[in-house]
Amino acid sequence: MSSSVAPIPDEQNGATPAFSPLYQQIKGLILQSLQQGQWKPGEVIPSETELAARFRVSQGTVRKAIDELAAENLVMRRQGKGTFVATHATPQVQYRFLKLLPDTGNDRIAGPAQRRVIECRRVRASADVARALALRSTDAVVQARRILSFAGVPTILEDIWLPGQAFKGLSAEQLANYPGPTYAMFELDFGVRMVRAEEKIRAVLPDAQQAQWLQIGAGTPLLSVERIAYTYNDMPMELRRGLYRTENHHYRNALN
Amino acid sequence: MSSSVAPIPDEQNGATPAFSPLYQQIKGLILQSLQQGQWKPGEVIPSETELAARFRVSQGTVRKAIDELAAENLVMRRQGKGTFVATHATPQVQYRFLKLLPDTGNDRIAGPAQRRVIECRRVRASADVARALALRSTDAVVQARRILSFAGVPTILEDIWLPGQAFKGLSAEQLANYPGPTYAMFELDFGVRMVRAEEKIRAVLPDAQQAQWLQIGAGTPLLSVERIAYTYNDMPMELRRGLYRTENHHYRNALN
DNA sequence: GAGTGGTCTAGACCACGCG
DNA sequence: GCGTGGTCTAGACCACTCA
Numbered sequence: 001m002s003s004s005v006a007p008i009p010d011e012q013n014g015a016t017p018a019f020s021p022l023y024q025q026i027k028g029l030i031l032q033s034l035q036q037g038q039w040k041p042g043e044v045i046p047s048e049t050e051l052a053a054r055f056r057v058s059q060g061t062v063r064k065a066i067d068e069l070a071a072e073n074l075v076m077r078r079q080g081k082g083t084f085v086a087t088h089a090t091p092q093v094q095y096r097f098l099k100l101l102p103d104t105g106n107d108r109i110a111g112p113a114q115r116r117v118i119e120c121r122r123v124r125a126s127a128d129v130a131r132a133l134a135l136r137s138t139d140a141v142v143q144a145r146r147i148l149s150f151a152g153v154p155t156i157l158e159d160i161w162l163p164g165q166a167f168k169g170l171s172a173e174q175l176a177n178y179p180g181p182t183y184a185m186f187e188l189d190f191g192v193r194m195v196r197a198e199e200k201i202r203a204v205l206p207d208a209q210q211a212q213w214l215q216i217g218a219g220t221p222l223l224s225v226e227r228i229a230y231t232y233n234d235m236p237m238e239l240r241r242g243l244y245r246t247e248n249h250h251y252r253n254a255l256n
Numbered sequence: 257m258s259s260s261v262a263p264i265p266d267e268q269n270g271a272t273p274a275f276s277p278l279y280q281q282i283k284g285l286i287l288q289s290l291q292q293g294q295w296k297p298g299e300v301i302p303s304e305t306e307l308a309a310r311f312r313v314s315q316g317t318v319r320k321a322i323d324e325l326a327a328e329n330l331v332m333r334r335q336g337k338g339t340f341v342a343t344h345a346t347p348q349v350q351y352r353f354l355k356l357l358p359d360t361g362n363d364r365i366a367g368p369a370q371r372r373v374i375e376c377r378r379v380r381a382s383a384d385v386a387r388a389l390a391l392r393s394t395d396a397v398v399q400a401r402r403i404l405s406f407a408g409v410p411t412i413l414e415d416i417w418l419p420g421q422a423f424k425g426l427s428a429e430q431l432a433n434y435p436g437p438t439y440a441m442f443e444l445d446f447g448v449r450m451v452r453a454e455e456k457i458r459a460v461l462p463d464a465q466q467a468q469w470l471q472i473g474a475g476t477p478l479l480s481v482e483r484i485a486y487t488y489n490d491m492p493m494e495l496r497r498g499l500y501r502t503e504n505h506h507y508r509n510a511l512n
Numbered sequence: 513g514a515g516t517g518g519t520c521t522a523g524a525c526c527a528c529g530c531g
Numbered sequence: 532g533c534g535t536g537g538t539c540t541a542g543a544c545c546a547c548t549c550a
Contacts, residue, residue: 019546021519047535058521063536071327073512079536080528097511197511202502203459203477221459221477227511244459251457253509255353255483256329275527277538303516314540319517335517336547 026055027065034074034085035232041087041187045075048083074195088183088194095181097197097229099251100156100244112180113148113156118213120144120172122164129161132228132239140164144175147213154214155249158242166192166237183229192237197229201251206243214245223251282311283321290330290341291488297343297443301331304339330451344439344450351437353453353485356412356505368436369404369412374469376400376428378420385417388484388495396420400431403469410470411505414498422448422493439485448493453485457507462499470501479507 030045039045048066052059066083069075073093076084088094125133125141133141141161148156162170167190178185186192204224211218223244231237244251286307295301304322308315322339325331329349332340344350381389381397389397397417404412418426423446434441442448458480467474479500487493500507 023519044535049535060522061520064519066536077536078529080530080534082535099509099511199509199511201457201479201507201509203479203500204502205475205477219461219475221461223457223459223479246458246460253355253455253457255355255453255455279538300516305516316541317539320538322517333517334548336515336549338516 022057023061023064023068026051026057026062027068029055030065030069031074031232037191039085041085041193042089043085044082045085072195086193087187088181089187094184097183097194097227099253100246100249101252102150103248103250113150114152115176116147116149117172117176118145118147120170120175125161129239133161133163133236135163142167142170144170144172146175150249153245153248155245156242157210157213158240161239163237166190192231194229194237195231197227200226202226204243210243214243216245220245220247222246225251278313279317279320279324282307282313282318283324285311286321286325287330287488293447295341297341297449298345299341300338301341328451342449343443344437345443350440353439353450353483355507355509356500356502357508358406359504359506369406370408371432372403372405372410373428373432374401374403376426376431381417385495389417389419389492391419398423398426400426400428402431406505409501409504411501412498413466413469414496417495419493422446448487450485450493451487453483456482458482460499466499470499472501476501476503478502481507 030051033039033045045051046054048059048062051062055062066075066077070077070083073086073096076086076090078084086093088096121143122140123143125135125137125139127137129135129141130137130139135141141164144160144162146158146160147154148158160175167186170190174185174189175182183194186194202224203221206214206216206218206220206222208218210222211220214220214222216222223242223246225240225242225244227238227240227242228236229238229240286301289295289301301307302310304315304318307318311318322331322333326333326339329342329352332342332346334340342349344352377399378396379399381391381393381395383393385391385397386393386395391397397420400416400418402414402416403410404414416431423442426446430441430445431438439450442450459477460480462470462472462474462476462478464474466478467476470476470478472478479498479502481496481498481500483494483496483498484492485494485496
């Protein structure tokens with residue numbers, strides 16, 4: 001079928017313009033719908049046959065597009081039911097960005113912790129925060145600081161910066177008491193879905209205040225984890241600086 | 257086609273035995289050939305059509321099998337040339353298990369470091385080493401310790417344990433002077449290909465000796481990185497304990 | 513131009529979930 | 532029993548590599 005999916009002519013192009021396979025174009029279109037919130041996190045997207053008809057391509061082509069989206073965790077397939085927009089609320093992938101695990105315990109997550117929010121306010125972005133979030137230095141950001149405790153032991157101290165624009169009205173209450181992953185709360189209350197993240201990890205010593213918050217000695221080494229989380233389109237939407245106690249936990253990473 | 261790929265009957269099975277799709281079986285067969293070293297790292301494997309004929313399935317089915325192997329980095333496809341057994345010697349994926357990067361510098365690797373081997377000898381496996389490598393406590397292991405320096409600065413101190421059986425004759429000289437990734441040397445000289453790895457990361461303080469080797473003060477926090485590397489079949493083949501200086505480097509991790 | 517992987521199609525049938 | 536994703540096939544054509 002010589003189809004015609006809007007943007008790229010795809011055939012008879014004078015200048016060999018990089019050549020984008022059909023399924024990539026379809027993927028782009030689906031991605032667009034996801035970005036625009038046409039289908040919300042947790043909802044089904046149209047079936048493969050439906051999409052194939054809509055885009056006037058074969059089901060196999062749509063399939064390959066969705067395969068890639070699934071591989072990137074943007075979408076989840078469930079046989080017999082349909083394909084769903086991925087969400088951090090899904091039990092199986094809750095806290096998938098949290099790599100800190102207890103040393104003991106077969107596996108599975110440090111999970112829902114006790115959260116104590118120390119502060120949460122609107123401020124102007126400092127230079128480095130602005131750079132990380134691709135904002136101007138004068139833009140407003142929400143800055144929060146909280147402590148996560150596991151089994152009563154304060155284990156993570158983290159500072160969070162979010163673009164003020166998208167997170168108007170975020171409260172300490174939400175950060176502390178939302179039942180479930182914070183990223184799920186972001187999806188539900190602000191329509192912001194974190195899609196991937198990058199972390200830079202270092203070993204550091206706490207300053208006096210940090211040591212107090214984490215109830216440790218000044219000489220206790222900590223993991224410093226700086227995370228930038230991205231929404232669709234590689235847009236940075238969160239900067240997070242965490243200090244992790246690792247006497248009884250470790251950061252687990254799988255290399256493939 | 258009602259094909260017959262050796263092991264699983266695949267059809268008319270009385271007891272609904274988990275059901276393994278054809279392409280998974282094909283994948284298993286290819287995997288077996290890889291394990292047995294029928295095709296060596298860096299070599300081409302037979303073409304898709306050739307494999308399809310050999311296994312009496314369609315090319316699409318072979319394709320899907322190889323797709324998965326490629327996704328797991330066991331194999332590398334190159335259009336127009338063929339499909340190649342992955343190797344740590346490939347420039348683009350060299351040092352892909354080394355996640356420590358310099359803070360400055362656009363990206364790219366800490367790369368080929370200066371390596372100084374402090375020791376390399378055969379010993380009996382201690383209890384924890386034996387457990388990590390799935391050996392008996394009495395089995396021989398090769399134990400090595402070395403320092404990696406970047407731009408003259410000693411940055412990584414690492415202890416390595418390898419099953420004595422598979423690594424008979426490994427010398428300090430090889431560990432120090434092999435031009436290229438150590439894992440490439442393992443492939444070439446011992447026929448052992450590391451396929452994936454898991455790391456547990458903590459923040460620690462060095463003891464006196466470690467501080468001396470890394471030329472740092474006793475209070476300098478370090479990243480402790482414990483890695484278990486696996487060959488085919490999830491067989492653990494290396495235990496590595498690294499201490500990373502992170503004043504000017506960081507451990508980078510991508511979360512998807 | 514021959515050979516390899518990459519894309520695309522159309523159609524058949526299977527496994528799963530649910531009413 | 533129907534609709535969904537999952538598997539499998541066969542065949543056509545495209546893009547890349549190399550002799």
